[in-house]
Amino acid sequence: MNALESANKIKAKFGDLVSEPTEFRGEISLKLSDAEKIFDVCSFAKKQLGFDYLTDICSVDNHGETPRWTVVYHLRSTKNAAELRVKTDVSEEKSELPSVIGVWRTANWHEREIYDLMGIRFSGHPDLRRILMWEGYPYHPLRKDFPLAGKPTDLPGVAFTKVTPMEGGPFVTLPSGGDSIEREPRVRVPEGAERAVSDKRRISK
Amino acid sequence: MAQVQDIEIRDSAARTAHAAEELCDMQGEKMVLNMGPSHPATHGVLRIVLELDGEVITKADPDVGYLHRGDEKIAENMTYTQFIPYTDRLDYLAPLANNVAYALAVEKLLGIHDKLPPRCQYIRVMCCELARISAHLLGLGAFAMDAGAVTVFLLTFTEREKIYNLAEAASGARLTTSYTRIGGLSRDIPPNWCDQVRQFLKEFAVALAEVETLLTRNRIWVDRLRDVAVVSKEMAIDYGLSGPNLRGSGIEYDLRKNQPYLCYQDLQFDIPVGTVGDCYDRYLVRMEEMRQSMRILEQCVNKIPGGGENKSKEPVNVADGKITLPSKQKVLSSMEELIHQFMLVTEGVNCPPGEIYFGHENPKGELGFYINSKGGGTPYRLKIRAPSFVNLSILGELLPGCMISDVPVVLGSLDFVMGESDR
Numbered sequence: 001m002n003a004l005e006s007a008n009k010i011k012a013k014f015g016d017l018v019s020e021p022t023e024f025r026g027e028i029s030l031k032l033s034d035a036e037k038i039f040d041v042c043s044f045a046k047k048q049l050g051f052d053y054l055t056d057i058c059s060v061d062n063h064g065e066t067p068r069w070t071v072v073y074h075l076r077s078t079k080n081a082a083e084l085r086v087k088t089d090v091s092e093e094k095s096e097l098p099s100v101i102g103v104w105r106t107a108n109w110h111e112r113e114i115y116d117l118m119g120i121r122f123s124g125h126p127d128l129r130r131i132l133m134w135e136g137y138p139y140h141p142l143r144k145d146f147p148l149a150g151k152p153t154d155l156p157g158v159a160f161t162k163v164t165p166m167e168g169g170p171f172v173t174l175p176s177g178g179d180s181i182e183r184e185p186r187v188r189v190p191e192g193a194e195r196a197v198s199d200k201r202r203i204s205k
Numbered sequence: 206m207a208q209v210q211d212i213e214i215r216d217s218a219a220r221t222a223h224a225a226e227e228l229c230d231m232q233g234e235k236m237v238l239n240m241g242p243s244h245p246a247t248h249g250v251l252r253i254v255l256e257l258d259g260e261v262i263t264k265a266d267p268d269v270g271y272l273h274r275g276d277e278k279i280a281e282n283m284t285y286t287q288f289i290p291y292t293d294r295l296d297y298l299a300p301l302a303n304n305v306a307y308a309l310a311v312e313k314l315l316g317i318h319d320k321l322p323p324r325c326q327y328i329r330v331m332c333c334e335l336a337r338i339s340a341h342l343l344g345l346g347a348f349a350m351d352a353g354a355v356t357v358f359l360l361t362f363t364e365r366e367k368i369y370n371l372a373e374a375a376s377g378a379r380l381t382t383s384y385t386r387i388g389g390l391s392r393d394i395p396p397n398w399c400d401q402v403r404q405f406l407k408e409f410a411v412a413l414a415e416v417e418t419l420l421t422r423n424r425i426w427v428d429r430l431r432d433v434a435v436v437s438k439e440m441a442i443d444y445g446l447s448g449p450n451l452r453g454s455g456i457e458y459d460l461r462k463n464q465p466y467l468c469y470q471d472l473q474f475d476i477p478v479g480t481v482g483d484c485y486d487r488y489l490v491r492m493e494e495m496r497q498s499m500r501i502l503e504q505c506v507n508k509i510p511g512g513g514e515n516k517s518k519e520p521v522n523v524a525d526g527k528i529t530l531p532s533k534q535k536v537l538s539s540m541e542e543l544i545h546q547f548m549l550v551t552e553g554v555n556c557p558p559g560e561i562y563f564g565h566e567n568p569k570g571e572l573g574f575y576i577n578s579k580g581g582g583t584p585y586r587l588k589i590r591a592p593s594f595v596n597l598s599i600l601g602e603l604l605p606g607c608m609i610s611d612v613p614v615v616l617g618s619l620d621f622v623m624g625e626s627d628r
Contacts (some may be wrong), residue, residue: 024314024559052442055564058575058588072575074562074590078442078456081463085562106445109598117277132270132627139277148282 003082006049006107013044032088035071035097039088041105042073051075051084051202054100057110059118063144069120073100075127087150117142127193229428230505238609242271244353246613249623253600257609265604272627284553285311288587293381295589296625298343299336299568300382301372305329306565308385309466310574314561315554317388317523318466325389325518326468327509331402332375332384333566334498334505338409339368340568341449341491342622348488348617349420357416364412367405375397387554388529389522399506399513401589402470406499413495430485434603434615438568439481443567447592449494449571450619453479453487460566472500473507484618491620528554549560552569553582562590569593569620589628593621 001104004033005027007021008196018041019031032041050164062068069090076083090097100107110124112131119140124195130137218552234476241252250271251455256264263377276295280288284543293300321329375394376384410510420426431518436446441454451458458474461469477493479486511519522529531542548555558580565572570592577586596619607615 024315025561025562030439051606054445056575056590060577078458106595106598109554132273140274148278154568
């Protein structure tokens with residue numbers, strides 16, 4: 001059974017909750033409209049359609065749009081090498097969806113990572129702690145509104161409590177009609193610090 | 206004269222409580238041992254909080270993140286090409302393979318992954334396989350050293366040095382290679398490179414045989430590895446293991462075979478799998494993978510289009526001015542190439558909106574890149590699916606029941622690298 005057939009079976013089972021499968025570069029994606037049903041969809045995909053392997057869970061911050069979060073699941077069947085992507089949106093107010101640890105145990109660390117870096121909670125997760133940042137760190141750094149240079153924290157005795165010096169990059173030349181000083185921010189001044197040149201330097205892409 | 210003596214006969218509940226108390230004294234208290242983040246056997250900055258009952262581990266809680274640099278955040282703030290040097294620093298034991306994995310992911314987004322020139326594909330395959338040998342050699346050397354066999358480390362490091370020389374000849378750098386570009390390579394291989402690879406393969410076969418005689422039938426080595434930390438098939442899939450760790454458990458899944466990319470379907474090689482899923486199987490799988498990599502390399506140096514010298518001037522870059530940089534000569538003499546060069550350098554390769562996931566069979570397992578693009582030269586979101594991160598998550602389940610002296614062996618057999626795990 002290939003990925004498209006599997007996607008159609010999920011569509012047949014869950015009806016209007018699931019969008020029509022879309023294809024891009026040979027990959028099949030499904031969008032689930034109700035994040036609360038993600039456990040049921042994953043459980044169905046594993047038990048009935050043979051998607052025994054969870055490759056990855058990823059989160060996307062659609063900053064400025066509603067709903068704000070998209071959580072992306074990459075499913076795979078090791079027997080017939082079919083791959084399927086299931087996406088679901090989560091609103092900023094809620095920022096919570098069911099955990100899929102009951103389906104694949106590998107979801108444990110992926111969900112902890114998303115909670116840590118993006119701040120989306122997984123209900124039913126037995127051990128939802130930070131994983132990459134340290135315990136007690138107050139922010140979720142992969143959010144689009146978190147500045148690249150970091151934010152100062154007032155935790156005493158912990159490293160990295162100040163913002164990073166940004167001299168020397170990373171920098172991107174922005175496409176715009178401005179002059180070359182505008183377009184080529186060699187030094188991007190961290191948010192909150194005093195700005196030497198004018199202020200139209202937010203990455204818009 | 207009668208003597209009075211007290212006899213105490215307790216009821217059954219009191220007796221049970223008393224017995225439990227005695228048993229508890231015998232067991233002693235459980236001890237919590239903090240291993241790492243700076244411990245020689247954790248090879249990097251992995252910390253494991255172990256709960257011990259005597260010498261037996263009853264609970265293990267791996268703690269990662271000490272090397273977190275925010276690579277995914279950085280990627281959102283630079284062009285696709287600018288991120289290539291950051292991929293060197295993921296699995297820093299196999300930077301060439303990371304470069305290839307990342308370039309292929311972006312090329313998939315661009316839709317040119319099957320239009321790569323054959324010479325480029327062959328060079329990339331050779332890079333991947335050299336990286337695989339190099340990473341396995343380091344993993345094996347450190348693994349053996351932790352188990353007490355220091356000689357192996359010296360042998361494998363001598364061979365790794367030769368691979369570093371090859372990487373230097375091809376890319377100009379030994380460790381931070383950044384050899385690939387979106388749509389090709391930074392430059393073609395030097396004329397005598399294929400001969401150097403042939404020479405290396407000749408010497409490496411001898412060294413590998415020597416390592417084999419030192420370890421495979423070594424009584425101490427076998428005793429320490431066999432039946433330690435057995436990962437069943439179901440457990441391996443459930444925990445999302447990949448690479449040699451998955452195949453060590455007997456699952457024949459290799460992205461080079463199951464989802465062939467580059468020119469792997471034109472090459473002959475086998476996928477070794479284990480039978481039991483213990484540390485010894487994972488060791489054997491890695492040994493055999495190195496031999497299969499040698500097979501692939503031998504075929505590549507003979508079949509590479511244009512040959513080692515590239516007398517027929519086979520291209521190594523996609524012939525698309527909007528993706529790969531034009532030659533300097535053309536930039537200085539032609540208007541169109543000058544514009545292309547300017548746009549590529551300042552704004553990056555213009556990718557279409559969409560999302561792709563590309564998984565690459567790296568030495569440690571499946572290195573995947575999920576790219577979410579809204580169009581333009583920078584990714585909107587780039588997620589790195591790091592094999593070491595996923596492979597380490599099994600530790601909490603694998604270590605309980607092992608002896609504390611097994612920990613270095615188990616860690617060595619999982620063969621992880623923290624630069625990639627923590628990103």
